[in-house]
Every structure is written in C-alpha cells, then in structure tokens.
Amino acid sequence: MPISWTNLGVSLILVIVIPEIVLYYRNRFKKRSETSSDHMNEVMFFTDKGLDCKEHVYSRLTCLKESCAYRNLRRLIQLVEEATSSLDICMFFFTCQDLSEAIISVHRKGVRVRVITDAEMADGRGTQIPELRKYGVPVRMKKSVSLMHHKFIIINNHMLVSGSCNWTMKAFTENWENILVTSVPNLVMPFSHHFSQLWKEFSELDYKFQV
Template identity: 30%
Template sequence: MSKINRLFILLFTCIWIAGCSPSTSEQESSKPNQPLSEEKMSGSSNIQVKFTQEGEHPEAAIIQLINEATSTLDIAIYSINYDPIVEAVVKAAERGVKVRMITDLSHAEEKAKQKKVLELVNNAGIPIKVNTHDGKMHLKMMIADGNKVETGSFNYLKSSIEENDDVAVFIEDESVGEQFQQAFNKMWDDSVRFSEYK
C-alpha cells in the first residue's frame, strides 16, 4: 500500500473517530485557542477535526498553528485571501520562520484578491511557486516545523468560514508530517511542473 493511500486511510479514520466517538476531548477540540499539543489520541499522534458549519472555527486553529511555528512553514493552498491568515503568515516570516508557498496559477491570475495577497506575501520575502502543468494545484495543506499538518477541504477564504461546508484536519505526528513534507518538497523541487511566481 502506498504512503498516499495509507495517509488517506488515516485521515478518513480520524474523521470517522472524531464524528462517532462522543468524549470530553471532542468538546475540548472545539475551543479555538487551545494549544494543539494538549489533545492526545492513541500513541504519539495528536489529531483534531474542525468543521466550519459546526462553529468550530478552523481559521482560528490555522492562525494558532502559524503563530506557533518556530522554524519552517510550508503552505500549498488553492485559494487564499483571508486577511488574518495572510497577516499571520507574513508575521511568521518576519520573526524568522522559513516560509514557502505553492498556489494555483490560474487562480492567482484570475482572482484579483488572490493576486493582491500574493503580491503582499512576495513583498515580505516569502517565495511562491505556481503550477505550470495543465491540472489545478488544488491542495489545501500546511506543514509547520515538519511535524504539524493542517489539511482538508478548507481554503483560506472568508467564504470558507462563513458560507461553505468545509473541514480542516490537524495532525501532529512525525511520520505523517514527514509524508506531507516530502510531498511538498517534491512539488517545490519540480522545475517542470512548478515555477517561481513573479
């Protein structure tokens, strides 16, 4: 079984467990400002699931993850224009975190708000790459410090917070973090399918 298949099985298992196991930790996971390291499931993994339509505020947990990053922050996001997340990313770079971003070229070129955000991010010294292949760069994922991952369906948009049915999954796990980091690095280093955004 490939690493990607194992990862998707892990994610869907986590979502099922979070949705079907009423417990005290479930109630605690809805607190947006709770440190990500306080909730522990089996083993050394820490998993949280935040649904927009359940009032669980994934954006607050995403900002917290960015604010807690100390060394690296790698972001592959299809769509981004939510100011508080953008500001947190820029501040992370300002405090010395090595930040990299990959996004979708067509979205960057066609959406004025996204274009403005990418200009701001680029001006902060954060390198950005976009896809040059025919398909979309449709990922929504963030890796902080190599072992903390955020992924799911949640784009970093106001509409994702206020209108959409979306989910963000937060995983703190060395092996899962390594898989996501390898996937990000492979895209970043692929000069055929990705290029620098200017």
C-alpha cells in the first residue's frame, strides 16, 4: 500500500511532536513544583485566648486549634532545636524558660549561638539573659535611648523566624501576635546581614551596672 504524505504527516505528529509537547509541559510543571517546595514557608498566629489551651502545656497531643499557643510554642522549640551549625537570636524581651532551655541545650551541643537583646530589657523581670550568660551563651546589647525592638531568629543561616511577639509567655498566651517562618533566601539573607551588623556594633558589656 503506498504511503500518502498525509499519513506520513500524521505519523510524524504522533511519534515526534506530541511526546515533545507532553515532555515540555511535564518539565514545566515539575519545575514549578520544585520551586514552590524548595523553600519552607509557615505562619503562626497567637490570640488573646491562649490560656484556654493551658491543658496542652505538657501534652504532646495535637490540638485542633490553629492558634494553639502551646502547639506554636512547641514548634518554636523544635525550630530552635533544628540548629546544627548556628543560631542567631535578636529578641527585645526574653523570659520564656522553655525556649531558654532549648537554646542552652543547642549551645552545649557546640552550635554557635549568638544573642542580641535590648539593654534595658536584659534586666527586666523574669529575663532569661543572665541564665543564658551563666551557660556561656554570648549576649550583646547597646546602651541607647532607642529600643532594640527586633524579634527574629536565624537558624543555620538558612531559616528565618520573625514576627511581632517577644519570647514571653504573656505574648504567647494573651496577645494577638504573629510569626512567619521562611527559608526563602531573599528574605533570610538581609536579616542575616543585619544581624551581623548589629553584632559588630553592639557589645558584650552588661549595661545594668553602668546606667
């Protein structure tokens, strides 16, 4: 049977063109999926009803409330414990004992931990700063009329945790607060750079004896 040009054209389309189109769209979809899953993004919200979840303090059960203060706190502790090379903390006021213990534990494993805080709040009621220093965690601050009001941490120079709340149980359980967790380099790197600048500018002196 003679091969017509029409049949040959249809065969070429079926054998060559269609697989190319399928491959193109498959790769395009794969690339998009990889881009969205390459980076971790997460948000946490805290509300004024945090104390309603008080029974979850020591419970490892998953609470169904998205804004469960204790679930969020456990997640923060987990993020701190993920530090294997470095942990940079820039926190205005820090009184949360559970997070302090997690930081000390990470520090004792040999992770490079650096803490920047506000000079006045370092001496605030319930502050964990003396406890961190007792275990040799380097802490820097600067005597100033301005506040060191940041609340962010950088884990392994790769993950940024930033938001509105101080690391206090009041903030976690009684305030409306937010925390954003991201590994997007365009967001992590400027924070890392800013932390380095503050680390150079601030000192390890304890200003409470100098005011």
